[in-house]
Amino acid sequence: MMRPGNGTTTGDFHAAPKKERYNSVVIQWFPGHMTKTRRQMQDTIKLVDVVIELLDARIPMSSRNPDIDWLVGQKPRIVALNKSDLADEAVSRQWEIWFRSQGLEVIYTNALSGNGLKDIYKQLRALTQVKLESALRRGRLQRPIRTMVVGIPNVGKSAFINKIAGKAVAQTGDKPGVTRSQQWVRIHPEIQLLDTPGILWPKFEDVETGLVLAFTGAIKDDIMDTTELAANLLARLAVLYPARLMERYKLQDIAGKNGMQLLLEAGKRRGCLIAGGEVDLHRISAIILDEFRGAKLGRVSLEKPPMVEKKQQKSETKPVHAPIQDTGAIIPEEDASEENCAPLNCASQNIPASSQDCGESPDESGMKE
Numbered sequence: 229m230m231r232p233g234n235g236t237t238t239g240d241f242h243a244a245p246k247k248e249r250y251n252s253v254v255i256q257w258f259p260g261h262m263t264k265t266r267r268q269m270q271d272t273i274k275l276v277d278v279v280i281e282l283l284d285a286r287i288p289m290s291s292r293n294p295d296i297d298w299l300v301g302q303k304p305r306i307v308a309l310n311k312s313d314l315a316d317e318a319v320s321r322q323w324e325i326w327f328r329s330q331g332l333e334v335i336y337t338n339a340l341s342g343n344g345l346k347d348i349y350k351q352l353r354a355l356t357q358v359k360l361e362s363a364l365r366r367g368r369l370q371r372p373i374r375t376m377v378v379g380i381p382n383v384g385k386s387a388f389i390n391k392i393a394g395k396a397v398a399q400t401g402d403k404p405g406v407t408r409s410q411q412w413v414r415i416h417p418e419i420q421l422l423d424t425p426g427i428l429w430p431k432f433e434d435v436e437t438g439l440v441l442a443f444t445g446a447i448k449d450d451i452m453d454t455t456e457l458a459a460n461l462l463a464r465l466a467v468l469y470p471a472r473l474m475e476r477y478k479l480q481d482i483a484g485k486n487g488m489q490l491l492l493e494a495g496k497r498r499g500c501l502i503a504g505g506e507v508d509l510h511r512i513s514a515i516i517l518d519e520f521r522g523a524k525l526g527r528v529s530l531e532k533p534p535m536v537e538k539k540q541q542k543s544e545t546k547p548v549h550a551p552i553q554d555t556g557a558i559i560p561e562e563d564a565s566e567e568n569c570a571p572l573n574c575a576s577q578n579i580p581a582s583s584q585d586c587g588e589s590p591d592e593s594g595m596k597e
Contacts, residue, residue, distance in 0.1 A: 266427060269299055275374060276422060277356045279305045280348065282379035282388055285315035285336065287531050288323050290440045291383050293427045299378075304355040305332050306348065310384045312336035313343070319529035326533035339388035348392065352419060372414070376422040382446045389413065389421065440530050445521050458513035459487030461520060464530065466490060472525045491516065 273279065279300050284291040288309060293299075307327045312320060324334045333351050337344035356373045364370060379385045393415045413421045441447050443461050465473045466482045474482060477494040485493075494516065495507035502508045519525065 276376045278375045280377045282308045282383050284383050285309035285312040286529050287440045290437045306351050307332045307334045308337045310337045313338050314523050316527050316529035339384035342391045345392050372420045374420050455509045455513045458516040459491045462490040463487035
């Protein structure tokens with residue numbers, strides 16, 4: 229199959245890829261510095277009073293490190309649902325209930341705007357009050373509350389730390405693992421924060437996790453088949469938010485259609501055509517992914533808590549599964565696209581896929597770390 233980056237058109241897809249080749253895929257990505265980080269966490273977690281676990285509010289389960297419960301143990305923990313402004317509010321409330329049922333405190337945050345950060349101060353004081361008061365009674369000098377932030381790459385950890393500290397204390401960049409060295413930061417007269425790198429899985433145990441991370445841009449598009457990825461995303465959105473999907477891409481009827489069929493129809497509606505009237509799948513795929521990541525379809529959550537999933541009957545979908553390769557890096561998402569790509573030949577001009585009519589400056593989507 230041709231790589232979409234090489235000018236894939238509808239002529240390369242005579243039928244939707246079979247599911248079987250997706251079922252055996254397991255992503256292996258565990259750089260050496262991550263192994264060192266996990267060992268460091270086991271030692272440094274003993275020094276802190278509270279752990280702040282930063283998650284992507286749109287995919288709280290997939291953006292968790294499966295080792296976190298074991299690493300944190302009985303330490304008090306605050307779950308910070310970051311990028312909450314991009315997630316479905318009703319679904320986020322369901323996640324809040326679920327996390328609280330696990331004995332965890334929950335706050336909603338936006339690392340770029342600073343929303344929710346004041347709630348962290350209150351929670352830190354509440355969770356450590358008994359411990360610190362006990363230390364005072366034993367005659368120990370009052371010391372700052374010690375906390376640490378943990379999270380996988382690209383959940384906004386560095387931006388979160390920079391915002392809460394009021395200055396750029398942690399490196400922020402487009403590459404995963406950019407925050408690698410540990411550093412103590414005084415974020416408040418009463419609070420010290422230990423910045424630690426995000427930790428990714430030794431492997432993805434199921435392809436579902438890899439897919440939703442790729443949808444949000446947490447896995448680099450250039451190692452993915454973006455056409456199949458976009459088709460998978462459309463198949464999911466057709467179940468979760470069908471009305472929004474139909475309105476955004478002017479789709480007439482989505483019932484019974486698989487992701488590739490939806491992608492082709494969206495390409496035609498947007499005018500993403502090449503010579504011969506075929507759909508430019510590379511172009512429309514880039515638009516679909518960019519618009520989702522830029523919240524052009526509104527506030528969307530791709531995962532629901534286990535208790536909710538069990539109650540809901542699964543709808544029939546016909547996804548086109550994206551082959552997921554070994555991931556060498558994780559990066560933030562690109563900014564959103566706007567209108568269709570018909571007026572100009574974008575590829576020939578090397579203009580980013582996220583530009584309106586191949587010429588618009590990308591808007592601020594609030595997605596970058």
